[in-house]
Amino acid sequence: xxxxxRIRELRLELSILAVLVVIYGLxxxxxxxxxxxxxxYYSFMSTIxxxxxxxxxxxxxxxxxxxxxxxPSVLAFSAWIFGKVFEISGNIxxxxxxxxxxxxxxxxxxxFLVVQVRIPSLVATIGTMFFFRGLVNIxxxxxxISLVEAKGTFFYELCVGRIGGVIPAQFLWFAGLAIAxxxxxxxxxxxxxxxxxxxxxxxxxxxxxxxxxxxxxAFMQMGLFAAFAGILSTLEVTxxxxxxxxxYLLTTLxxxxxxGTSVYGGMGTIIGTFIGAxxxxxxxxxxxxxxxxxxxxxxxxxxxxxxxxxxxxxxLRKRGEA
Amino acid sequence: MADAQAESAGxxxxxxxxxxxxxxxxxxxxxxxxxxxxxxxxxNEIVGLVGDNGAGKSTLxxxxxxxxxxxxxxxxxxxDSITIHSVKRxxxxxxxxxxxxxxxxxxxxxxxxxxxxxxxxxxxGFLKVREQKDRTDKMLREHIGFTSKAITTDSMVMxxxxxxxxxxxxxxxxxxxxxxxxxxxxxxxxxxxxxxKVLDFVQGIKRRGKSAIxxxxxxxYVYPVADRFVILDRGQVAGEFLKKDISQxxxxxxxxxxxxxxxxx
Numbered sequence: 001x002x003x004x005x006r007i008r009e010l011r012l013e014l015s016i017l018a019v020l021v022v023i024y025g026l027x028x029x030x031x032x033x034x035x036x037x038x039x040x041y042y043s044f045m046s047t048i049x050x051x052x053x054x055x056x057x058x059x060x061x062x063x064x065x066x067x068x069x070x071x072p073s074v075l076a077f078s079a080w081i082f083g084k085v086f087e088i089s090g091n092i093x094x095x096x097x098x099x100x101x102x103x104x105x106x107x108x109x110x111x112f113l114v115v116q117v118r119i120p121s122l123v124a125t126i127g128t129m130f131f132f133r134g135l136v137n138i139x140x141x142x143x144x145i146s147l148v149e150a151k152g153t154f155f156y157e158l159c160v161g162r163i164g165g166v167i168p169a170q171f172l173w174f175a176g177l178a179i180a181x182x183x184x185x186x187x188x189x190x191x192x193x194x195x196x197x198x199x200x201x202x203x204x205x206x207x208x209x210x211x212x213x214x215x216x217x218a219f220m221q222m223g224l225f226a227a228f229a230g231i232l233s234t235l236e237v238t239x240x241x242x243x244x245x246x247x248y249l250l251t252t253l254x255x256x257x258x259x260g261t262s263v264y265g266g267m268g269t270i271i272g273t274f275i276g277a278x279x280x281x282x283x284x285x286x287x288x289x290x291x292x293x294x295x296x297x298x299x300x301x302x303x304x305x306x307x308x309x310x311x312x313x314x315x316l317r318k319r320g321e322a
Numbered sequence: 323m324a325d326a327q328a329e330s331a332g333x334x335x336x337x338x339x340x341x342x343x344x345x346x347x348x349x350x351x352x353x354x355x356x357x358x359x360x361x362x363x364x365x366n367e368i369v370g371l372v373g374d375n376g377a378g379k380s381t382l383x384x385x386x387x388x389x390x391x392x393x394x395x396x397x398x399x400x401x402d403s404i405t406i407h408s409v410k411r412x413x414x415x416x417x418x419x420x421x422x423x424x425x426x427x428x429x430x431x432x433x434x435x436x437x438x439x440x441x442x443x444x445x446x447g448f449l450k451v452r453e454q455k456d457r458t459d460k461m462l463r464e465h466i467g468f469t470s471k472a473i474t475t476d477s478m479v480m481x482x483x484x485x486x487x488x489x490x491x492x493x494x495x496x497x498x499x500x501x502x503x504x505x506x507x508x509x510x511x512x513x514x515x516x517x518x519k520v521l522d523f524v525q526g527i528k529r530r531g532k533s534a535i536x537x538x539x540x541x542x543y544v545y546p547v548a549d550r551f552v553i554l555d556r557g558q559v560a561g562e563f564l565k566k567d568i569s570q571x572x573x574x575x576x577x578x579x580x581x582x583x584x585x586x587x
Contacts (some may be wrong), residue, residue: 005477006431102430187449187451188446191447191569192441195429196427196434196438199428199429200426203424203426204427204438206387206389206408207439207440208410208413209438266427266429287445
């Protein structure tokens with residue numbers, strides 16, 4: 001049977017869903033006292049969105065056939081800007097604007113290096129990763145910034161408040177953005193261009209798609225959402241700390257790859273990334289809950305990643321053509 | 323100066339020349355690909371652009387379609403200068419191309435490939451998916467004549483055979499009703515019956531009153547369908563012949579001579 005693109009995508013999404021079901025099946029059966037209560041889900045909903053939102057944004061970059069390793073550093077630097085501007089001006093909306101602007105500009109720097117200077121994105125963003133982390137180090141001088149004054153403001157409630165007293169607002173942002181990103185990638189002209197450029201940049205150019213502009217926008221939106229994630233994670237604890245963002249690099253990328261998006265570009269699944277983030281985000285707590293020591297965490301992460309991407313490699317190889 | 327240019331351009335159009343290229347030079351880095359080429363296409367004319375590998379044929383057409391810009395020289399289309407030019411503009415002007423590389427994206431569906439770079443959208447840029455799919459379906463059934471039930475608008479390009487991919491690329495060019503259709507090695511990798519189909523397409527272009535540039539190594543395919551032959555060799559026009567002035571065998575012989583000695587006679 002000729003491969004329909006929809007069926008291929010569906011297979012990937014069903015696979016990752018199956019992985020989620022299996023994992024939670026294990027959690028439910030081995031640690032029912034934890035997983036049948038709301039508390040742990042409350043914890044997941046509070047923490048997953050910080051890297052989950054970045055995972056959604058970076059899915060676009062990976063679908064484009066590019067990579068961005070700088071986002072945790074951009075998160076930190078824009079979070080510092082957020083904290084500093086708020087501290088100085090007392091105006092949280094101003095802090096929001098400058099923070100997002102810095103994120104976008106950081107993305108623009110990545111875009112400049114990749115698109116104009118033509119450095120491969122993997123290499124360029126290693127450079128900017130160190131650069132922005134360095135800027136944070138210099139700016140913060142190892143000190144944190146308290147944002148306690150922000151607590152209780154409308155903006156605070158909007159970002160990380162508890163909706164209905166129960167649901168962390170950041171999770172609603174995460175879910176809402178997942179829907180928005182799905183529509184962007186699958187039903188919007190820009191998404192079509194991303195798919196095309198990631199698939200075959202030369203073909204895209206010959207068809208009149210502005211390849212440089214597509215790449216530039218993709219990197220800039222990554223910076224934007226890294227900044228937004230920075231705001232959320234800062235407000236959640238009403239505190240900025242200089243090593244913010246560290247530790248998100250691999251979890252974010254893992255979420256994308258176990259979700260099924262192809263590192264070669266030309267194909268991306270937002271649903272896969274969303275579920276991937278849920279899996280990666282709940283794994284650590286779940287492993288402890290079922291009684292394994294923390295030492296098991298890394299090997300299980302590794303196993304899940306290897307198994308998932310192997311399934312995808314097999315599924316995708318069945319095209320019958322190189 | 324501008325007036326004289328405009329006048330001569332107008333003259334070109336008045337002379338029935340759809341496309342007129344004058345003294346075109348193009349280099350890529352140190353490689354001098356086109357060294358002073360004059361090339362034109364008339365109304366309702368099929369021009370066979372022939373020559374060996376590396377002659378510069380593909381580069382020449384990429385200048386027409388706006389993928390590249392000439393280093394010097396001028397290009398006129400329907401009397402207007404298109405020397406500085408973009409792919410978008412060339413399509414808006416009614417120039418469609420079937421590139422040698424086909425310009426398809428393998429992992430994407432037919433309905434995305436059809437409208438690549440000219441997506442049908444609503445106000446905010448959201449795709450008119452239903453409409454794109456319907457039009458793609460129409461194109462598949464009517465223009466290309468895919469009867470196989472296995473090929474649908476949702477099929478990925480990579481699951482098509484070489485001939486079917488070519489059919490999609492050609493169908494795409496024809497669908498948008500261009501006045502000038504450029505086909506760069508459209509029969510490459512095709513079976514005999516698929517090649518026959520391509521040549522029928524080209525003859526169909528002539529019947530509809532449009533023009534085409536047909537690039538091929540293979541004189542035996544080009545000869546029956548073209549009105550005029552332009553031979554490009556190492557970046558320059560080596561010779562031009564009207565079909566009525568030269569037989570197929572004669573043309574083949576001259577091309578062989580050219581390859582061997584660098585001269586046409």
